[in-house]
Amino acid sequence: MNQIENTNENNKFLTEVFRKYYFENKYFPYLYSIEKREFGYRRFDSMVVRHLSFKNIGELVAELVRNVPLDVYYSNAYYGFPSNPINEKQWEGADLIFDIDLKDLDIPCFQDHTYYVCNLCGFVNSEHKLCVNCDRGKTSDISLPCKRCFTAIKKEAGKLHEFLRSDLGIQDKFIEIFFSGNAGFHFHVNDPSIRILDSNSRANVTDYIIGNGFMCESIGVRKYGNGFLIKLPKSGIMTGWRKKISSSLGINQKSELKLRHIVETNGGYDGFRNEINRIAKKFGVQIDSQVTNDIHRVFRLPDSINGKSGLTKMKCDDLESFNPNNDACLLSDSEVCINLKTKLKINLKNCNFKLENTIEKVPSYVAAYLICKGLATISKNQ
Ligand SMILES: [Zn+2]
């Protein structure tokens, strides 16, 4: 077996660059009510530690600099006793958090920059199957999102932002958007009047945003025997989801005849219902509802480093101009030698890197990115 991993040296290198980051970036301005949050982290050996609490940012930073975790998490919930066991924490509310992930968006180029890294020996395979190097390990899909990917996910994030502001009427000052540090965006809503929503109410919110269960009846089309009836609702069709659907169909409150024609063109009630589902899917947002509906979950801490990429979970004030591979790439520039497991091209901190040799000298932020992705190891010959 050809053992190509170099785990101890990799972890030693990552620990050093992560520690330097936490030592120099000790502010965490988007971490509110720290004393009421539960904290947890994943160590470099994959062990997960939970039920921690800190009285202030200083205590948290001291812990991060001392123990240097691979990933840091905190609860969306506010607790009276955050370090107690789960049933004795005294839940006081939780921020409403949304997660949009690139892998759920079905982007055509996604496969073009996906690598299949063996979980056991770290070998990079050409396809998703049992590892050809060790014959034992299964492969994980590792993607290096490209510009097109980020454009697509930012568009999805923009849709969610619009839902929160327009449909749910949440004030902008309560909505914070973060790049997750890898391949997604997190929306944190910390409106005090929303904090107390239970899991069921959150499920109603996510169903609404995804567009689950929009009924033809809502815009006045009912099944009647083998046919259908049309009676536009008195409350109108020009708000919320009704508006999205009716605008897409090109109808308004006076369009009974036109609507009848559209239903007939779609082959009657059932065909029309399929068309409505298709439109709802287009306007809805691909969010992970389980994440949002959970009121006891831990989330990646804003301004912490994402151990899957070495990029930072970064506040994003303007989706359009935000460039994840530049704006969230904050690790050191000092150069190190790495062994590459595959040839690849990446753009980080607005520089293009075309890496074609088995050993390359690169800035630490490139080394950290590729080691976190499992596509390179730190070289013994520095
Ligand atoms: Zn293997």
Ligand SMILES: [Zn+2]
């Ligand atoms: Zn792409």
